[in-house]
Amino acid sequence: MTSKLVQRLLKGRNLDKKNSGAKNGGKSRPKKVVKPSKKKPSKNVKSGNEKGVAVDVSDLNWKTVQIPDTMDDYGGFYGLEEIDGVDVKIVDGKAQFIAKDPKKAVKSPSESGKLDDDIEEQDDGDDENPMQDLIEFKNMDDLEEGELGAPSSDGSEEEAGQDDDMEDDIKDVNVDEEPQQRSEEKEEDEVSSQLGIEAADGEPEQPADDDELEVNVFGDEVDIEDLEGLPEWTSRMKLSMTTLQGLSKQYFVRPTEIQAAAIPLALDGHDIMGKASTGSGKTLAYGIPILEKLVADQSGSKPIGIIFTPTRELAHQVTQHMQKQAFSINKKNPYAIVSLTGGLSIHKQERLLKYDGCARIIIATPGRFLEIIERDPKLIDRFSQIDYLVLDEADRLLQDGHFDEFDKILKHLGKARNMKRKVKSEYAGTGWQTMIFSATFSMDLFNKLVTTNWKKLGKDKDTNEMEQALKHLMTKINFRSKPVIVDVNPDNKIHSKIAEALIECLPTERDLYTYYFLTVYPGTTLVFCNAIDSVKKLNSYLTFLGISSFQIHSSMTQKNRLKNLEKFRQEASSNKTHGKPTVLIASDVAARGLDIPDIKHVLNYHLPRSADVYIHRSGRTARGDNEGVSVMICSPQEAMGPLRKLRKVLSSKSEAAHGKKWQKDVPVFPIEPGVLSQLRDRGAIANELAEDQLATRSLTKDANWLKKAADDLGIELDSEDESKDIILAKNKVKKQGKQLGKQEVKDLQFQLKQMLKKPIRKDLRKSYLTGGSTNLADDLVKNTGHASIIGHKKTDALEFLKKNKKNRK
């Protein structure tokens, strides 16, 4: 009996050079085909046996499985194909596909054609190197010396518990195929996700015909009337219908300040240095001009722009933002706008870059981009043809230590383009248009870069900070002409829609006060810690306390980071309706650029290391038109020293001139001792359990790591080897000291469970439903009571701070 085979497509899309817009005037789009095998496909059906004919898998006539529209494209399950009348036989460990009736089961030559040659897979294996990832992220992110403990005790893989659901998406698919094939498809899926392809949320996986698209775009999806509702865009700048449709679809009825100022200048061909608050729409300020070029040249094949970002998450986010804005182009060619970051197979990315019509706009981290172009000089020639170069979060990209990679990229591209300096530090007419954007252009970040004239520039008191930074940048970046400075946030301060506050506590009580804040002010909260160990510990602590908590830090694999971000988003939206907190605990890998909707609070568990970091961390709330709260937890000693310094940098010149004290601007959150005391005991137990959990995980990892290292070296591990290494031995003893016995863990978990069942009461109040200062019955009826503290009114940190501010005035 022949079976029905099912295979998964690369997100239902593929690369069909033959059908790419480049050769068809942009009219046709990639045909949906899958390349499931690394084997070079045969053009002809192979010789058969008495039961059927052995057929190469890529020659089979797969049929698309229709999946209901209501299903999300989560994990790429929209790309299923099936075939009848084919058996799988394992011969010499390899799968053979036996077709009973080759006429029915095999594609006609015109269907199979040369496509597979075009996208022939090389036997490249998976290049993911966890250690390499770590190094990359150490460069760009926040790892501190010693944070990793034993040699990658954390590896690049997250703790077992966290990894469980990071399992291969494909496992649920009923596939009669070789495991190897499945893992290849998994890789493909990762690449498609890496390229930001899933951004086409909810859209059909099979692109529609052009006519159909017109109907969709102008009929169902975008009300043509809406376009008339965008006079605030059209009166200020000339934009294509495609761009206006994108804006209309996202309900962006007017440009933000930075967009209104920067887009017309960019469309006029100016190089730009742009500064605006966090969450003020800088992505589209540089993105729209680049997309306009793509709209005008949809059938072309040369790359239009490269956007560099300092972190992978940001690169993915910018990709999705751009794809969403250019949704109709993205529908036709999902590979026109792609991201290029570390953490996933470089070979897959390299292959995709070679196709005409693909990768017209690239959003990349500098490390991976440099690696790719240095492996293939042809790519240097290709990318030197760009019209636009963007540095998002430019100050971070150009920061000490990171500039080298970027400098090398500039040199490679400049040389290939044969750029000639026309005037001092300007490449008039020969270069690309450069746009650099950030919320901060702090002098602190540049002053570590060694330049001969930097000190002199720093003394020039008449020039403002942006001018000085620009003078410096002019020596580093190949601008076409002197960039126009667009500074819509000249005071360089925290976004005006963010209410700031302080919580003072002992350094050892940060966990407890975080728990307190989350309990009293539930909502979507992003907590920033300075050390990865603190992220892990707090995540474990809050999870034991029953709070929906997720973590993201730079020693996690890229896949897990993206997954956790996604899970946090999902959980936040369901918890919101129940008045429950949802927490994302992050290292500074999440401080810049991330645009997570509806973050109500940012909590600085540790004081940020600089004012810029504080501005970026706080800027994860109050995105777009929203308001938000940023709270710093600090000890009394910190308030005297580092905090004072931080506030001094943040206070505007006018405030300083008026002798205004920062304490007046930043209120201390009042703590209700009655509530806090009820949280203390449960917090203490959660703390013990969290320490035990982390110590146990870490010891297991250390042991695994040592064993693997010994296996790799082909030596047998002597149980005394560890104790010979003093640091390892000390670490081990320290961790063992935090471990609990199995029974102890069980007892504590039981105790905690009982405690968590008990409701928290305001002022330890016991009963009196209608008596006392708060009428509980009233609260119940009017729904004015707190979701988790009996006798407490509903609270909102933002409202509280606003009222507080009014009272202080």
Ligand SMILES: Nc1ncnc2c1ncn2[C@@H]1O[C@H](COP(=O)(O)OP(=O)(O)OP(=O)(O)O)[C@@H](O)[C@H]1O
């Ligand atoms: N014209 C607009 N009207 C309303 N919302 C907008 C507009 N442009 C962008 N947004 C939204 O504002 C939010 C912030 O945009 P974006 O991420 O570009 O900010 P940013 O200035 O780059 O922030 P950061 O400095 O933190 O990186 C996004 O959710 C985006 O969709």
